[in-house]
Amino acid sequence: MVRCFLIHTVCPVSALSAGESRVLYSRFFGPDEGVLAEQQRELSPEERRLLQVEKAAVVARQVRSAVSLSREASGRQLVEAVPGEEALALQEANSGVVRLRAGDPFSDEMSALWLGVQSLGFTLVCEPHENLLLAEGTLRNLTRHCLEHLHMLGQGSEVLLRSNRIDALLSRLLPHGQLLFLNHRFAQSLEKEVAAYMAK
């Protein structure tokens, strides 16, 4: 199961302190783990929501530092891609995994797969026994669709103002956090639906 999908910044943001990351989109799947955990049962729904927001922030921060460290280590220059060059941007993206220890911030251990595309990070938090090869493919696919359908290589703010597109995308390619074994025919059929949704 995938626990959440995040889009967040991995570059310095003027309003934030160094090392912080701005979460632009976050989607948690399934029931909140706090509902079922013994210690957190007394939490009110508001507190649970706050806890979830903080969880997303913790993951984003960890990934942000992983991305910068990995970029520093590789010493490669970032290639600027413009709208229309989504494939190039994806090809140039760095990727990796962050191990999230139990309790930090999820109650069980998780693996956060990330893809750093220029100033943005796309992160999939999976249960560690998940098929990471499949998760990696799914993350790439999702990222490509996000870049294309929300014109994310441009200067617009569609990631904030068209987030329903990401929801619709996730409901097909990662329904309720379920990674799917989709061959190209199944994928095409879902992508057709996605395209129809985006056209509205």
Next chain:
Amino acid sequence: MYSHGSESLIKQAREIQEPELQKFYSRLVKLLQGKEFGHETIDSLQRLHLILSATKYTRTLPAELQKRLLSLLSSPAEQLQVLGSAVLRETLPLPGQELHCNQENMGPLNTHTAALLLSQAGSRADLSSLCAQLLRGLESRQSEGPAHSLAHTLPILNTILTHSPECLTEDHLTLLSKKLVDWLRYASITQGGGASSGGFFTGPRSRQPVPIAELDGTVSGDFFTVLCVGQGFTEDQWMNVYSFSMLRHWLLTYHSVSSGSTAADTANRLQLSLSLSHSHSFSNDDRSEVDGSVVSMVSATSSSSRLLPPKERLREKAFQYCLRLIEQSDRKAHKRTDTELQKACLVEAVCILDCVCVEDASLVYRTFPCVKALFGRLSSDLTFARVLLPIAQFYLNHGEMAAVDCESVWKLVFGQFPAELFNDPFLAHELLRFLRLNLESLQLRVPQYTRSFPNLLKFLAWDSPAVVDDFVDLLPSLVTAETAVELFHTLLDLPCLSATLVLQLRSTCSPISESGGRGLLSLDAFRSPSFRGLFLFLLRAEAGSGDTIDRLSTLHELLAEAVDWQRVVQCAQTVPVLLHIFFNTVVTAADEKLLAHLILAMLERSSLLLNLPTYIKEIHRVFSCHLLRLCKLHPSLVVDQSHELLEFAGTTANVYSKEEIYTHVVWVLGEYLSVSCDSRCSVRLITSCFEALEAVLFEITSSAPPPGAACPAPRVVTTLMSALAKLASRSHDLIPRVSLFLSKLRTVTRGGSVAWCSDEEDLIAIVTRGEELWSLLKTPGVAQSVLTPPQHVTTPQWHRDTNVSMPLQLRTLTSLTHSQ
């Protein structure tokens, strides 16, 4: 990408004022009251979502608006469902307005409504009733309703059983097991949807069912799997995809439940084995055996599983499905994405096979030939490394039972993988996780594991920040009496390994004729045959070829330019942490002889480190800390190693270059060179130590520091003075010599400034300390008990006893002195 525009949007959303917000709400309610929802409605809903999600505080919506939003969930337009669900997920359900999922007031449950229900579930009971509803849907449904309407059911169930497996009752489990069998094994084998074999002009009547195809384009001869393609897909084929996607998790979750097999189960199994041994005819339960189709090996070997109870039947079908996938993965796919999918399927198939074999050991013998063949097929191709890891897991779990030789598997996992794929972050993550999870059984069954640390550490040297966490967990298992010393040296040289790996990759990337891209001197050295041995030692795959090398300083010189490479810097930052873990473990694993060896190695390596800024200092700090701990734990180590320690402490240059560690060595000598710690400690030894320290102290306090060095730290001076006083208190002949020195010190400093101490306050502190020691030494009996307190005074046990506790003693002493 991320623009100022976006940043200011978030700011606006957060700072929106209450009156404005209320106006926005009522405008939105008005919009939602209309019959037709236009672009403006969509836009406003999206803005509402942004306002709610941008802040971590939960906003409460007006009841009317909330009600309108709820009704959007059953709107025919998906966009409205999506937005309704997204907005409501950011709010709290109003009191009394709960989503009663079991009342069918919202029509069939669509995926976006389900998402909202899941995210707002407040208890296990909510989840249970949602489960019950979904399963009723599955049960009652016989092909009415639009396609895909069932599709999201399985993912929802899977997400619920991730969090709360007990939500499903025994009946639910049986029902789902049966359904999964149907979808996995008996999905249609003809293409669905718009597929037609006829041309454009042929009417619907002449449409023939077109069989599904394999990824290489050939007609499929067996049951449908996720690796089958067609122009379109039927609903049960979609369900096949969803079923397989959740299969492993399902088996993992309920395997413990199903293991409690009843007498009936046993009887069934018995019957099955009988039927297998008596009839070799093909099973008659396989509906998929369409006349004339080519039955592949997998179907041919399938057993009469109809006799099995549902859970075991599912296990049997899962087993067959996986064998078929493995078979299908050998086909050459036309699309690159399908090639990737084949790999992912192999991983999944092997994991599922492992899982079913854990549940039912009798399957091990049926599975091993296939897994073995797969290993044979893939082991020479490192692009399949990530598939080979689950295979390794399978060998580890079942190899012993099947009496299979696993040597070649471990050669890959501990040999080639780290050596050649150290720069693959995903493989690193998965391999290290594999090690963490199987630590016990690896230590028990795979002796290569501990020996392979030079290789495994390549992951750390390459990408320290990403894997340091794993090594924090793994390192203790690599510390044994045999490996300790070599591991110690290897950890210290980790930054060198990091640099060498960079050079290794560069030298393979850029041809030898080019002068190594940027004309790196180290790259030339790496390629030069005369230094080959040094680099090969760093790159060794296994421990045991010697603890370290003689020409370390040469190596450090060759790599001098690497000290500002970010990768090397990052790596160096992790070494102190790992050294701490190393020492914490080694004291539990090693005998005194080994610890003595480590003390010597520390002294030696304190001047043999890659010259990274702060690295040397950090390492000295770690050394100091653990030198102290080791000596405290085994005080006789100091007498054992007195020769080397004295040599170190008697070298004046160490005062300036290794202040931290020097101070600690001096302290250790002063503290533990005593008969009470070790009876072998002779007067001669104390005297020679005294003389060595005296000489250094005299030297550093009688002249200015050597050119380029700073003044000796006051701490070094006072530690030396204390050590001398301690030694003198144990051999009273030495007392006059200390006193003489201390009195001289006072006279010299009376003039104010001295060349060896620039700070006046420091100087005063030093002199005060000297005076204290001097007056203490005037009464040798007292000096001895203060400077070398007997063991029972330093052991803290007695402050647990309130009657003899320190405060009580102090109070008694105070009353005595006051009465005088």
